[in-house]
Amino acid sequence: MSSSFYIHTFGCQMNLADSEIVTSILTDGGFARAGDEASADVVLLNSCAVRENAEERLGNILTQLKGRKRRQRGLVVGVLGCVPQFERERVFSDYPFVDFIVGPDNYRELAGIIENSREQKHLASLDYDQAETYAGIDPVRTGTISAFLPVMRGCNNYCAFCVVPVTRGRERSVGYERVVAEVAALSAAGFREVTLLGQNVNSWRDAKEGLDFAGLLDGVSLAAPGMRIRFTTSHPKDISESLVRVIAARPNLCNHIHLPVQSGSSRMLDLMKRGHTRQEYLDKIAMIRRHIPDAAITTDLIAGFCTETEEEHRETLSLMEAVGYDTAFMFHYSVRPGTWAARNLPDDVPEAVKKRRLQEIIELQTSMSREIYRCEIGQTVEVLAEAESRRSSSQLMGRTKTNRAVVFSRGEFNPGDTLLVKITGATSATLMGVVQCPV
Ligand code: SF4
Incomplete structure (x- = not known):
């Protein structure tokens, strides 16, 4: 039976890229893309578990779908991605009308799972596959100017607050030749910009070629000299001098580095298992500025992580001023089930204090961004x-x-x-x- 499908995508650019892969798998499997959710008979929700608010939005859409599922015979609803990977029982117990759940390493099975779900309830495909990089699948791009290209999947860092290593498994890199060929193909197809994606993109490696991320950036910049090349997200411990030198040397490698710090306090960074101190982070910033004086640096910040004191919060504010971030993604801490912090640390900063600290961080960042942007006038x-x-x-x-x-x-x-x-x-x-x- 042929069907049309619609995908709701939540969360990061990696999920957007995964939805393009899922679209390719399903159209190759004989399914048609629906223009909107109302005209689809298969509704997929590609979920994100990193932030509480993305899970809330997933819950809102599922709640809306409950009535439609009752009214529309044959409607299939599936939840994909990070949420079912670590909350399998909860998806089916909270939303029993969901037909199936599929984890980030199992999208190749989707067409068969949709068909089987018409006969069987509550199908689940959540096995980790440490070799899966979706080689051979040509994503159906949603844009024509900028493209996202995953070059690695998973993460080995196990930061205390983060679900990604649980939901997406261990790191694996797409091989050098394939990445370079894909970037060249995007350029030939008329794309003007590509963003290389990975949860921890600068730990990309190709052991066979003996190359690290600096080598990859060098290769893709030469393969598509007319294209802008971006990358995200970087871990401070993996920003090497050789990587920064390549960015400085090649005009098509954009001079923007997103370098999440999360906190300005070394004690907090240790508790978060970030693998670096405040000073080590500032040393990396100084190294970046030495080679790329006009680099825009952006970051992620968490207010009110477990046991954070007022003094440690002020260390975050002072680090922000020391770096001079262009912009930041700013959140107050919320416990994510399945993480080391959820099992081992008290979520003891009162909600009102977290919100007040977040507000101070936002106000400081807004004033710094305004000043940085104001300095561009006349340029x-x-x-x-x-x-x-x-x-x-x-x-x-x-x-x-x-x-x-x-x-x-x-x-x-x-x-x-x-x-x-x-x-x-x-x-x-x-x-x-x-x-x-x-x-
Ligand atoms: S580096 Fe840390 S925060 Fe980033 S994806 Fe890995 S575990 Fe999560």
């Missing part, structure tokens, strides 16, 4: 136009190599064009400008 920067701006079709939105968003009058230009734009105004999150000329 002329290279912008890759990505899309129409959300406010008006007569404006385009693009990004600088430092990943700063720029809005400007469209004129005769289109998404995909690379332009020199003179910056004329700024908020804490967006630059405004006037096009000078195409690049």
Whole structure:
């Protein structure tokens, strides 16, 4: 029986890339893509377990689907990704109408599981496969300008607060030749930008070729010299001088590094099992600035991790000022089941204190971002136009190599064009400008 499917995707860019892989697997398996959820007879939810709010949004959509499942005979609902990988029983007990669950290493089985779910209840495919990198699958891209390309999956770091090593298993890298060929193919297909993805992307290795992530970046930058190349997410312990030198040397490697720190306190970093101290992190920042003075550095921050004192919170604020982050993803700590912290540490910072500390972090970051963006006024920067701006079709939105968003009058230009734009105004999150000329 042929079916149409619709995927809701939650969480990070890795999940967006996985949904493109799932789309490819299902269309090859004879399923059609539905334009919206209402017209699909298979609804898939590609879930994220990293943040509490992504799980809440998953719950909201599942709750809405419950009534539709009752009304629409033959509707199939499946939950994919990180949530079922470590909360198998809970998905079926909280949402008994869910037909099946499939983990991140098992998407190749999806077409068969959908068919079998019409006869069998509560199918689960959650085995880890430490060799699975989805080689041979050509993702169905959702965009035409920028693409995400997973180059490694899983993580070996076991940070105390993080579910990723549980949900996605151990690290495995896509081989050098395959990554280079895929980037070259994206370039030939007209893509203007690619982001190399991994939970801990800079621990990428190809043992056979004797290459680390610096070698990979060097190879892809040469394979697609006309394309912008980004990567995320990096772990501070794996940012090497050779990697930073390659970024500095190659103009198509973007000078933006997302380097999560989580806390400015060495005691907190130790408790979080991050594998570095405050000073070691600051030494890496100094090394980056030495080689790439105009690098934009962004980060992730957690307020109110277990046992965090007021003094340790202030260390986070002072580290933020010392680094001068462009932007940050900022959260207050919430316990994630299955993590080391959930089993071993008291979640003892009161909710109100966590929220107040988070607010202080947000206010500091907003004022620093506003100042950094204000300093761009008067500069002329290279912008890759990505899309129409959300406010008006007569404006385009693009990004600088430092990943700063720029809005400007469209004129005769289109998404995909690379332009020199003179910056004329700024908020804490967006630059405004006037096009000078195409690049
Ligand atoms: S490095 Fe730490 S925070 Fe990042 S995915 Fe791995 S365990 Fe999670």
